[in-house]
Amino acid sequence: MTSSEPGLHTPDRAAASAAADVPALHLRGVVKRFGSFTAVDGLDLEVPQGVVLGLLGPNGAGKSTTMKMLTAQSMADEGEIRILGHEIPAESKWARARMGVVPQHDNLDEELTVEQNLRMFSFLYRVPRTRRREAIARAMRIAQLSDRGDTVVEDLSGGMRRRLLIVRALLHRPELVLMDEPTVGLDPQVRQDLWGVIDALRQEGATVLMSTHYIEEAERLSDEVALMAAGRIIERGTPTDLVAKYAGTTVEEYLPDGEGIDALEGRIRNHGFTTRRTGTTVSVLRAEELPQSLRDLLPVPLRRASNLEDVFVTLTGENVE
Ligand SMILES: Nc1ncnc2c1ncn2[C@@H]1O[C@H](COP(=O)(O)OP(=O)(O)OP(=O)(O)O)[C@@H](O)[C@H]1O
DSSP states (O other): OOTTSOOOOOTTHHHHHHOTTSOSEEEEEEEEEETTEEEEEEEEEEEOTTOEEEEEOOTTSSHHHHHHHHTTSSOOSEEEEEETTEEETTTHHHHHHTEEEEOSSOOOOTTSBHHHHHHHHHHHTTOOHHHHHHHHHHHHHHTTOGGGTTSBGGGSOHHHHHHHHHHHTTTTOOSEEEEESTTTTOOHHHHHHHHHHHHHHHHTTOEEEEEESOHHHHHHHOSEEEEEETTEEEEEEOHHHHHHHHHOSEEEEEOOOSSOHHHHHHHHHHTTOOEEEETTEEEETTGGGOOHHHHTTSOOOEEEEOOHHHHHHHHHOOOOO
16 A cells, blocks of 8 residues: 555554554464364464465464454454554454455345445445545456446356455455455366455555465465464465475476385485375475485486475375365
C-alpha cells in the first residue's frame, strides 16, 4: 500500500504505522491445548511488514489453530501474540481494523449479489462513505468480477466465489491479510486463477500470512515459507534457500535394477546421502554430489530439479499433496 492510499482511521493507527520496523506478526512461546492434547506447542514466529509468508504443514500441524488465535476466535493458553504492534486478544479490535481475514470456509451471503456482499462488508470494515464505491469497484476488478456485480452469489462458479471471498477481505485496504487455506478443495486451474489475486496483493506491499498444505502454492507465492509440524515452526526461509540447503539442485530417482529397493537405498545412504521413497523408486537429494564411484554401481536415473516438496518430506517425514 502506498502512503497516499486511503486507509482506516483508527486512533492509534498513525502511531503504530509510523514504526515500519514493528513486525506485522509477532508470536512468542504460543501454546494452545485442547484438553490434554497440545495443538500449538511453543510457537515462535515473526513476520516483517511487506512479506508474503506461507505457513506450510501437514494436516494437524496446528495451522488453523494458529490462525484462529490471530483472529481472536480462540485464546492462547500461553505466550505472546502481537499484530502490527497490537497485543492480542486485549487489542484485537484495533488489530482487526487493520487486517483482512479470508476464512477457510465460504460464508458469503448466497442470496445477495456480488456487489451487495461487498457493500455489506464495506460497512462492517467502516470504509468511509466517500470511498465505498471505489473500494467495491477495486475489489471486483482484482477478483475479475467487474461484469458480475449484479450476479447473485449462488449463481457464481466455485472459483468466482472464492475470488470474491478473498477480495471481500481487502475492501478496507488492510495492511495484513490472513488466509487460512484459501485454495483448499479447488481444482488446480481455479487455484492458479487465485494465485493472480494473491500476487496482486503482494505487489501492493501488503503483508500476507497464508496457510496451505499445497507445497507448489507455497513455493510459487511466498517470499518466505515457515514449515510447521506438531505445533511448532521447524524451519523457515525463502523457498530457494530451503531447497538449496536441504535438497541441493538435483534429485535423481532410481528404480531398483536386480537388487531390492532396501539394498539400493541402503547403499546410497551409506554414502551419507538423504533419500526418500517415491512409490517404487528411491529419490536421492543433492544428487549432483554423488561420487562417480557410487554412480558406477547404480542404475541409470531419472533427473529433475530439487523442489520444496523434497524439503518438506525430508523435514516432516510426511507426504503431502
Ligand atoms: N476444537 C478442537 N478440539 C480438539 N482438538 C482440536 C480442536 N481444533 C483442532 N484440534 C486438533 O489440533 C490439531 C491441530 O489442528 P489444526 O486444525 O490447527 O491443524 P492444521 O495444521 O490446520 O491441519 P489441517 O490442514 O488439517 O487444517 C489437530 O490434531 C486437531 O485434531
